[in-house]
Amino acid sequence: MSVAKVTRHVRPAHVVVSLEAESRDEVVKDLAGVLVTSGALTKAKGDALVAEVLGREGEGTTGIGGGVAVPHAKTALVKELVVAVGMSTRGIEWASVDGDRVHVVFLIASPPDANQEYLALMRWVVSLTRSKYWMKLLRGCATPAAVVEVLEESFDHPAGGR
Numbered sequence: 001m002s003v004a005k006v007t008r009h010v011r012p013a014h015v016v017v018s019l020e021a022e023s024r025d026e027v028v029k030d031l032a033g034v035l036v037t038s039g040a041l042t043k044a045k046g047d048a049l050v051a052e053v054l055g056r057e058g059e060g061t062t063g064i065g066g067g068v069a070v071p072h073a074k075t076a077l078v079k080e081l082v083v084a085v086g087m088s089t090r091g092i093e094w095a096s097v098d099g100d101r102v103h104v105v106f107l108i109a110s111p112p113d114a115n116q117e118y119l120a121l122m123r124w125v126v127s128l129t130r131s132k133y134w135m136k137l138l139r140g141c142a143t144p145a146a147v148v149e150v151l152e153e154s155f156d157h158p159a160g161g162r
Contacts, residue, residue, distance in 0.1 A: 009080075012147075015084070016031065023093070025054060066130065069105045072122075074111070078109045108125075138150050
């Protein structure tokens with residue numbers, strides 16, 4: 001996957017740098033709301049995405065550790081991958097695999113037939129979250145544009161500054 005494809009999926013309009021939500025369900029609703037506000041989804045599709053993602057959460061946590069959660073759904077609601085990113089300084093209880101609170105959330109909706117692109121995006125997100133360097137930079141971002149810039153850089157230089 002090229003950086004152009006990453007930035008097509010992660011746009012400043014889809015980033016919330018200071019989530020107010022205090023629960024997993026509220027975060028999913030808020031991030032889906034960002035996709036609706038930006039025009040990426042209709043209100044009805046946003047509501048349906050929330051239901052699908054929370055249904056998926058019922059099968060097992062998407063809190064992958066390191067302060068990151070990746071709630072996601074493969075769904076006919078979207079024609080291309082759609083990503084929203086939310087950040088919380090307080091952290092959100094997510095029943096993460098490591099027991100830690102979540103500070104960065106990647107909400108991903110993928111069409112059912114976009115397997116390669118979806119898997120590439122998921123691999124990139126997981127590798128990003130395993131880097132203390134990139135996570136420190138990401139959590140220090142004050143604007144949606146800065147988040148997108150850090151994500152673009154992390155794709156070009158996955159090892160970071162180490």
